Amino acid sequence: MTTTIERRESKPARTTANLPTVTPRADVWETAEAAHLAIELPGVPKDGLDLSIESDRLTLTATSKDVTPDGRELRAEWRPTRYQRTFLLTEDADKSGIEAALRHGLLAIRIPRRAEKRPRSIPVSVATD
Amino acid sequence: MMFLTQRDGLAPLGWLRDEMDRLFECVTPQGDGFVAPLTLHETESAFEARIAVAGADPEKLEIGVEGNVLHVAGEREGMPDDAQRRFTAERFAGHFERALELPAAVAADEVQAHYRDGILTVTLPKAAEARPRRITVQV
Numbered sequence: 001m002t003t004t005i006e007r008r009e010s011k012p013a014r015t016t017a018n019l020p021t022v023t024p025r026a027d028v029w030e031t032a033e034a035a036h037l038a039i040e041l042p043g044v045p046k047d048g049l050d051l052s053i054e055s056d057r058l059t060l061t062a063t064s065k066d067v068t069p070d071g072r073e074l075r076a077e078w079r080p081t082r083y084q085r086t087f088l089l090t091e092d093a094d095k096s097g098i099e100a101a102l103r104h105g106l107l108a109i110r111i112p113r114r115a116e117k118r119p120r121s122i123p124v125s126v127a128t129d
Numbered sequence: 130m131m132f133l134t135q136r137d138g139l140a141p142l143g144w145l146r147d148e149m150d151r152l153f154e155c156v157t158p159q160g161d162g163f164v165a166p167l168t169l170h171e172t173e174s175a176f177e178a179r180i181a182v183a184g185a186d187p188e189k190l191e192i193g194v195e196g197n198v199l200h201v202a203g204e205r206e207g208m209p210d211d212a213q214r215r216f217t218a219e220r221f222a223g224h225f226e227r228a229l230e231l232p233a234a235v236a237a238d239e240v241q242a243h244y245r246d247g248i249l250t251v252t253l254p255k256a257a258e259a260r261p262r263r264i265t266v267q268v
Contacts, residue, residue, distance in 0.1 A: 026219055027215075027220045028215070028217040029212035029213070029214060029215045030212070030213055030216070031212065031213055032213065036208075040183040040220060040247070042181035042248055043181065043247065043248050044246060044247075045246050065246070068170075069170045071177070072171045073169075074169040075167060075168055075169040076168045077167055077168065078166040078167075078181050079168075104185060104244070104247050105182075105246045105247015106183050106184030
């Protein structure tokens with residue numbers, strides 16, 4: 001019994017809890033219709049990503065899949081990581097219309113601007129005599 | 130007149146900028162400043178390199194082996210041209226490349242690459258002469 005516990009403890013447990021948490025790199029920009037986010041999440045599969053909205057906060061939590069290959073490690077410039085980042089939404093954001101797509105380790109989020117907040121061009125009628 | 134004055138005034142700075150560009154070119158030969166982070170593992174028969182290039186277009190990834198050096202190059206898209214207001218710009222866009230010298234010769238014809246979730250995995254079997262051999266002792 002004691003041996004089992006010791007063995008279990010001596011093995012480095014690679015769980016989500018003890019992975020380092022980092023802020024992923026992101027680009028954020030706006031167009032007239034929407035705000036866009038492009039967030040780098042290398043190694044994160046679709047089922048490793050969690051996006052949630054609470055009040056005016058859009059929070060992403062993601063965990064990269066641990067696929068450490070066999071053999072001797074000669075170089076390690078990155079490691080399996082837990083990513084976390086929160087973005088604040090303004091009242092212009094249409095929360096119900098948010099779309100997200102994860103492709104090749106890049107998460108693209110589109111937050112549409114509420115229709116009434118979009119810039120409008122007002123048609124000018126020309127008076128004719 | 131004002132325009133000309135400004136140009137003359139900036140000339141020494143232009144020279145300094147060129148010098149700085151040259152200096153940074155020496156330090157970072159990787160192109161636009163993106164050094165794709167990688168891991169390298171070695172077994173008896175092969176090396177496995179995993180390069181994190183999130184967002185890279187798989188169609189434009191180029192992998193080459195020359196001697197015992199692995200070359201990887203690719204492209205990443207940045208913000209689109211119609212981006213009106215840019216709040217945060219932390220990602221590196223454009224062309225990137227990276228070279229990695231392996232500690233032993235590899236069989237270039239047998240190199241395999243696989244791209245998934247923004248991680249490029251390259252498996253490089255060692256050349257026959259670089260693999261450990263068992264020598265039978267003649268009695």
